[in-house]
Amino acid sequence: MKNVDDLIESAAELAARGLSKGEIADELNVSRETASWLVERSGTTPEPQDRPAEPTVPAGSPQDIHVDWSAIGRDSKRMRYIAAAMGDLLAKHGEDVDLTVGIEKAGGPVATLVARELETDLATYTPAKHQWEEGDIEDLGGTFSRNFAGIRDRECYIVDDTITSGTTMRETIEAIRADGGEPLACVVLADKQGVEELEGVPVYSLLQVISVGKGD
Numbered sequence: 654m655k656n657v658d659d660l661i662e663s664a665a666e667l668a669a670r671g672l673s674k675g676e677i678a679d680e681l682n683v684s685r686e687t688a689s690w691l692v693e694r695s696g697t698t699p700e701p702q703d704r705p706a707e708p709t710v711p712a713g714s715p716q717d718i719h720v721d722w723s724a725i726g727r728d729s730k731r732m733r734y735i736a737a738a739m740g741d742l743l744a745k746h747g748e749d750v751d752l753t754v755g756i757e758k759a760g761g762p763v764a765t766l767v768a769r770e771l772e773t774d775l776a777t778y779t780p781a782k783h784q785w786e787e788g789d790i791e792d793l794g795g796t797f798s799r800n801f802a803g804i805r806d807r808e809c810y811i812v813d814d815t816i817t818s819g820t821t822m823r824e825t826i827e828a829i830r831a832d833g834g835e836p837l838a839c840v841v842l843a844d845k846q847g848v849e850e851l852e853g854v855p856v857y858s859l860l861q862v863i864s865v866g867k868g869d
């Protein structure tokens with residue numbers, strides 16, 4: 654995916670297949686607000702033929718950055734190398750941690766390989782956003798999969814692909830604590846916020862996205 658028009662086209666295809674806006678956000682790796690905006694844009698009349706070659710983001714569009722890491726995600730060997738680098742970022746937190754928690758969906762496969770790298774057990778957390786369609790997401794809750802390890806009384810790492818607003822990572826930290834676990838550190842491929850910690854838990858990333866522009 655190269656530009657915003659590609660994203661709009663993909664959002665239109667996914668909406669036509671009946672996916673919810675939450676699911677479209679999942680698929681396109683953007684925030685729910687951006688997914689809603691892309692779907693709305695896809696319903697508008699086509700641009701005139703003489704539009705500029707380079708697509709522009711219209712006024713009023715949400716501020717977001719799409720991170721396309723499919724060149725890594727489609728190849729298990731590349732994923733293994735990336736997981737090794739992510740695991741290395743966590744290494745300073747000691748060898749006593751024996752649990753890695755992946756945030757579904759995209760964080761699941763990454764966490765699986767990080768867990769293998771660090772020789773820990775594996776747990777997965779599905780955040781509330783996956784149930785979201787319309788309305789107040791605060792009314793929904795996330796879940797830990799019973800197919801994987803339990804959380805209670807265990808120190809753990811948290812793994813995801815990206816941090817955009819930090820909402821999902823915050824929710825996961827809180828859910829782990831509510832379930833009796835103790836998150837020691839988080840790691841993501843790309844952090845669009847450039848955060849050093851969330852809820853008192855250190856955050857590591859291979860890439861930090863730093864916006865430079867108007868207002869800086």
Ligand SMILES: O=P(O)(O)OC[C@H]1O[C@H](OP(=O)(O)OP(=O)(O)O)[C@H](O)[C@@H]1O
Pocket residue numbers: 678679680681682683684756757758759760782813814815816817818819820821822
């Ligand atoms: O910091 P936040 O604003 O919460 O955004 C980050 C989250 O968004 C992405 O998930 P997405 O909704 O695309 O779902 P997926 O992981 O299932 O692809 C990403 O995988 C994080 O979980």
